[in-house]
Amino acid sequence: MLPVFDLVTGIVFFCFLLAAGFLGLWFYYDRRDHAHSAAGRGRATFHCIRCDHLYSARGEVATVPCPKCAHVNSRLRF
Ligand SMILES: [Zn+2]
CATH class of the missing domain: 1.20.5 (Single alpha-helices involved in coiled-coils or other helix-helix interfaces)
Known part of the structure; x- marks a missing residue:
């Protein structure tokens, strides 16, 4: 048992x-x-409408200047 x-x-x-x-x-x-x-x-993606460059920035930011041509772009929304 x-x-x-x-x-x-x-x-x-x-x-x-x-x-x-x-x-x-x-x-x-x-x-x-x-x-x-x-x-x-915390990352935001940006697309430059002047030189077609894709880049990203940290934080909740609405606009970031392009690192290539300094054109200020608004963030991409999906
Ligand atoms: Zn650019």
Whole structure:
């Protein structure tokens, strides 16, 4: 009787470990994706209408002068 009880306990323990492992992976990738999207949120993309140059700038800025021709462009919105 005791070995059967140990087998059931082992299966329950194994399933618990498996669930904890998947929960840990889920938390790890959720945190990683959140950190990745938060890092990319601070960048704004700009397209120069005079010289056709694509560039980006950090922060929430509305207009940034072009690094090639200094023409002031507004940010691209998608
Ligand atoms: Zn330009």
